[in-house]
Amino acid sequence: MAKSDTAAVPVKGSKLMVIGGASLVGSATVDEMLARGAAEVTIFDNLSFGGRPNIAHLEGNPKVKMVQGDILKLHQLLRAAENMDGVVHLAAFMTLNFDRDPWGGIDVNIRGVQNVLEACRANKVRKLVFASSNAVYGYGPGVKGDLVENTPFHAAGAPPAAILYGSSKIMGEQLCRDAHRKWGQDYVILRYSTVYGERQHYRAANALYIVETHDAIKRGERPKVIGDGSETKHFVYVGDLACANCMALEAATTDVAVNTSGPAPITTLELVNLVAELSGRPELKAELVEPDPTKVRLTSGGAFEIVHRAAKDAIGWEPQVSMREGLSRLLAWRDASLKQAAE
Numbered sequence: 001m002a003k004s005d006t007a008a009v010p011v012k013g014s015k016l017m018v019i020g021g022a023s024l025v026g027s028a029t030v031d032e033m034l035a036r037g038a039a040e041v042t043i044f045d046n047l048s049f050g051g052r053p054n055i056a057h058l059e060g061n062p063k064v065k066m067v068q069g070d071i072l073k074l075h076q077l078l079r080a081a082e083n084m085d086g087v088v089h090l091a092a093f094m095t096l097n098f099d100r101d102p103w104g105g106i107d108v109n110i111r112g113v114q115n116v117l118e119a120c121r122a123n124k125v126r127k128l129v130f131a132s133s134n135a136v137y138g139y140g141p142g143v144k145g146d147l148v149e150n151t152p153f154h155a156a157g158a159p160p161a162a163i164l165y166g167s168s169k170i171m172g173e174q175l176c177r178d179a180h181r182k183w184g185q186d187y188v189i190l191r192y193s194t195v196y197g198e199r200q201h202y203r204a205a206n207a208l209y210i211v212e213t214h215d216a217i218k219r220g221e222r223p224k225v226i227g228d229g230s231e232t233k234h235f236v237y238v239g240d241l242a243c244a245n246c247m248a249l250e251a252a253t254t255d256v257a258v259n260t261s262g263p264a265p266i267t268t269l270e271l272v273n274l275v276a277e278l279s280g281r282p283e284l285k286a287e288l289v290e291p292d293p294t295k296v297r298l299t300s301g302g303a304f305e306i307v308h309r310a311a312k313d314a315i316g317w318e319p320q321v322s323m324r325e326g327l328s329r330l331l332a333w334r335d336a337s338l339k340q341a342a343e
């Protein structure tokens with residue numbers, strides 16, 4: 001890990017851009033930047049997955065600028081990155097979208113990252129925070145135990161779309177390192193674990209356990225768990241990640257990749273039963289079902305934990321929000337959104 005005095009970009013008073021800012025993580029990150037006193041925040045997004053509802057609460061805020069643009073169109077990025085002090089890059093295809101459209105995933109997750117780096121270089125953007133994923137450790141039977149930053153990638157026995165996603169994030173990370181070596185681009189890579197929180201979507205395979213469970217409970221049905229429910233998942237609350245993105249900009253650290261995971265892992269059975277309990281229907285216990293071979297399923301080889309100790313050393317970050325608290329916030333947001341939609 002390298003440290004330099006020049007790599008710190010204080011959020012307060014800076015002009016910042018969040019690429020893919022109309023996303024789950026992006027909308028929370030923009031909120032956090034504004035709370036920390038950013039001078040101006042540009043949301044750059046083509047609105048292909050995330051949408052205006054995610055950023056509707058920011059409309060009319062004089063410090064927020066929306067640029068509807070595509071990271072595959074370099075000229076749009078070059079223009080949007082003018083005068084930026086720091087950039088957080090979030091736009092990406094995840095596993096389920098890779099499954100539907102591999103070309104789209106390859107373009108956005110690889111060429112798109114290089115375009116972002118080129119735009120940073122051309123505009124002398126001081127620091128880039130790149131959203132990577134614990135998918136860089138892979139999936140399938142090889143994934144177990146403590147996952148630390150030098151844990152190798154496991155592909156055997158995992159669904160192709162998950163491996164395409166994980167390997168595309170490895171490529172994105174290497175492009176950041178390459179830019180640091182070639183022109184001294186300062187960057188921090190954050191390897192998010194599965195994100196959950198307000199403005200939760202249906203695009204992340206692991207977080208489907210939360211939203212589909214809540215949907216089933218709303219219908220008065222028992223939620224479904226694939227297999228025996230002993231599989232580990234490790235989530236992180238979206239507000240904690242918004243802080244991590246800001247802290248990565250503000251830290252003097254550069255040229256580093258760290259895990260940003262929640263306080264502790266959980267099994268799918270524990271998770272689904274917790275959602276039922278917090279939804280006020282603890283009697284709707286999970287029903288164990290066989291996997292559907294037509295759907296992508298993310299498995300591991302046993303219990304694992306995504307260790308986030310290095311994030312504390314590198315950027316001073318550690319998760320603050322417990323799964324119970326974060327889920328309560330997510331469910332309250334979903335209940336309010338569903339009620340509003342019904343009115």
Ligand SMILES: NC(=O)c1ccc[n+]([C@@H]2O[C@H](COP(=O)([O-])OP(=O)(O)OC[C@H]3O[C@@H](n4cnc5c(N)ncnc54)[C@H](O)[C@@H]3O)[C@@H](O)[C@H]2O)c1
Pocket residue numbers: 019020021022023024025026044045046047048049050051069070071072089090091092093094108112131132133134191192193194195196201203204207
């Ligand atoms: N959600 C998770 O569980 C999770 C876990 C680990 C890592 N990550 C990573 O975190 C980041 C954010 O995740 P999220 O769940 O908030 O994402 P999301 O799917 O909500 O948003 C991605 C955003 O990128 C935008 N986008 C896609 N292609 C684009 C393009 N060509 N040009 C401009 N914008 C484009 C979409 O419109 C969307 O707003 C991603 O990089 C993802 O890989 C997410």
